[in-house]
Amino acid sequence: xxxxxxxxxxxxxxxxxxxxxxxxxxxxxxxxxxxxxxxxxxxxxxxxxxxxxxxxxxxxxxxxxxxxxxxxxxxxxxxxxxxxxxxxxxxxxxxxxxxxxxxxxxxxxxxxxxxxxxxxxxxxxxxxxxxxxxxxxxxxxxxxxxxxxxxxxxxxxxxx
Numbered sequence: 001x002x003x004x005x006x007x008x009x010x011x012x013x014x015x016x017x018x019x020x021x022x023x024x025x026x027x028x029x030x031x032x033x034x035x036x037x038x039x040x041x042x043x044x045x046x047x048x049x050x051x052x053x054x055x056x057x058x059x060x061x062x063x064x065x066x067x068x069x070x071x072x073x074x075x076x077x078x079x080x081x082x083x084x085x086x087x088x089x090x091x092x093x094x095x096x097x098x099x100x101x102x103x104x105x106x107x108x109x110x111x112x113x114x115x116x117x118x119x120x121x122x123x124x125x126x127x128x129x130x131x132x133x134x135x136x137x138x139x140x141x142x143x144x145x146x147x148x149x150x151x152x153x154x155x156x157x158x159x160x
Contacts, residue, residue, distance in 0.1 A: 099124035
């Protein structure tokens with residue numbers, strides 16, 4: 001339990017600091033030989049700007065803390081992302097951060113991770129089960145952003 005809480009604390013620090021192709025065995029990109037903890041990160045498409053920014057902060061934070069980070073791209077392919085998660089279930093990671101390609105299709109693999117005692121930090125698209133979900137209602141977020149913009153335009157540019 002303490003380990004899971006420590007991993008969650010690390011994740012929140014990261015968050016606030018701002019069929020399938022064969023998949024090779026994951027190797028931490030920044031882990032040192034004495035690393036005790038390795039976190040796996042998979043996203044539907046790692047090359048989008050949000051994921052690149054998140055991954056950059058995650059790498060910096062993990063490097064600073066001496067934590068290994070394995071980042072594997074799901075390539076917008078549920079089968080590939082499922083294969084990545086299944087491989088992590090067999091070992092190599094202490095926790096997983098997952099932004100799923102499809103939260104319904106990936107659920108069984110995430111359940112297997114959690115059954116193996118590996119915490120799952122679900123971000124972006126909410127799955128039915130995870131250790132923790134970090135995200136927000138995207139429709140509501142977009143609606144409120146539009147409302148704030150419209151109110152500002154009406155107040156400041158109404159004379160134009």
